[in-house]
Amino acid sequence: MLLDLRLKRYLVLLTLISFVSTAAFAQETTETDHGKFAQVKKGHLVPFDGWCFDDRATAKLQANLEFAEQKCDLRVKKYLQGAQAAFDMQISNLELRIDTILQETTAVMKIKNKEIEDLEAAALKRPNDYVHLWALGGFTVGALTTVLTIVAMGASL
Secondary structure (H helix, E strand, O other): OHHHHHHHHHHHHHHHHHHHHHHHHOOOOOOEOOEOEEEEOEOOOEOOOEEEEOHHHHHHHHHHHHHHHHHHHHHHHHHHHHHHHHHHHHHHHHHHHHHHHHHHHHHHHHHHHHHHHHHHHHHHHOOOOOHHHHHHHHHHHHHHHHHHHHHHHHHHO
16 A cells, blocks of 8 residues: 555656756746746757756656655645545444444344244143054054955955
């Protein structure tokens, strides 16, 4: 994140410097409030081609550079504050959602546990004495099996 911020700052600064220097190159070679500059050819006063700026023009370029840095810093701070506010709001919304889900889960668990206790109490109130039914069922199944076996044997003889 910090590297991205530095890279963005560097790119914005580089872009602004290129615009500022292009605007300075596009000016005429007359003296204005912004200062004056003129192109110096090789062999005149310096041994290379270049531009010569007076103090006003140099001050203007330096001031533009400083203001561009400050402007960039302000834009970055504004963006970061907006992003921080948005992220803080998302975090608070998620925390609220977690609290709501926990409360809902707790309420459902209480209802479930109460229902289990009620069913256990109801089951324990009724006797579990079905011996007579099992005996009657066993006798009935045995008698039917015997009768069906005799009928099947008698039909086959």
